[in-house]
Amino acid sequence: MTTQKIQKRLDFLTNQILWLQKKLKEFPDGKLYCERDGHYIKWFIRKGKDNQKKYLPKTQRHLAEQLIQKRYYQAKLSDYQHEIDYLCYSLETIPTLDSETSKLLAENSNYSKLLTEILFSDKKDWSTDFETCTKNPENLIHNTYSGIKVRSKSEAFIANTLFSYQIPFRYECAIQIGNLLLYPDFTIQHPKTGKIYYWEHFGMMDDFEYVDKTTRKISSYCEHGIFPDDSLILTYEARRAPLDSDWVRQIIEHYFL
Numbered sequence: 001m002t003t004q005k006i007q008k009r010l011d012f013l014t015n016q017i018l019w020l021q022k023k024l025k026e027f028p029d030g031k032l033y034c035e036r037d038g039h040y041i042k043w044f045i046r047k048g049k050d051n052q053k054k055y056l057p058k059t060q061r062h063l064a065e066q067l068i069q070k071r072y073y074q075a076k077l078s079d080y081q082h083e084i085d086y087l088c089y090s091l092e093t094i095p096t097l098d099s100e101t102s103k104l105l106a107e108n109s110n111y112s113k114l115l116t117e118i119l120f121s122d123k124k125d126w127s128t129d130f131e132t133c134t135k136n137p138e139n140l141i142h143n144t145y146s147g148i149k150v151r152s153k154s155e156a157f158i159a160n161t162l163f164s165y166q167i168p169f170r171y172e173c174a175i176q177i178g179n180l181l182l183y184p185d186f187t188i189q190h191p192k193t194g195k196i197y198y199w200e201h202f203g204m205m206d207d208f209e210y211v212d213k214t215t216r217k218i219s220s221y222c223e224h225g226i227f228p229d230d231s232l233i234l235t236y237e238a239r240r241a242p243l244d245s246d247w248v249r250q251i252i253e254h255y256f257l
Helices: 003-024 058-091 100-105 112-118 120-130 153-164 208-222 245-256
Strands: 031-037 040-046 053-056 169-171 175-179 181-182 186-189 196-202 230-237
Touching: 003 058, 003 230, 003 245, 031 058, 031 112, 040 058, 053 058, 153 169, 153 186, 153 196, 153 245, 181 208, 196 208, 208 230, 230 245
Parallel strands: 196 230
Antiparallel strands: 031 040, 040 053, 169 186, 175 181, 186 196
16 A cells, blocks of 8 residues: 555544544443343443443333444444554655655755755745734744744645745635735745645644544635635645555646645
């Protein structure tokens, strides 16, 4: 399995886990046990502080159905979590190689300063002259090839890859859509067509509050005609499902080359 396929599977599993965790909150308390008594299956339930096993009569079939579905979802959640652990280990064991362009543009490279000065020279004004986000500037701690600082390692990789491909972009540039003022992670200008794209990277998809904010933000884009897979690029990661570098490169090559 290639790193791209592994990452796609991790993205799927992460989304499924988030859905299951949210769904499990809707079920009643207790755990169902089914035990054979001769030719019959009897239902029992354990719940509460005492956790004592109590007989569940057939008149409470609806409760039994809810509890067995809950138990199935819990088992599915465990299976997905184990698979994520295995896939993350697989990604860690796959060797990664620095590209030649990355070596030239690295901060400690003797070639970096001269190369940085000439790349994007014809697009410098568009890439630098804009209103940017001023919220929590202390979190801008990750250096990039273009000289800007970003908030995460994944954003740094996206910025560095865009820069390496000479794709003009703005980081956290203010845009007005309807009554909302948003700051997309990256506002990108297609180098040939001039079309504007927005790239949002969501890096905490194992946090429920963050996921809710993410969903609302994507909905805001859609409500104003900015749709995923068209002019809106979306990437995700979670603690056990990091952003895949090969996938970032393929996205850039697909949209801009």
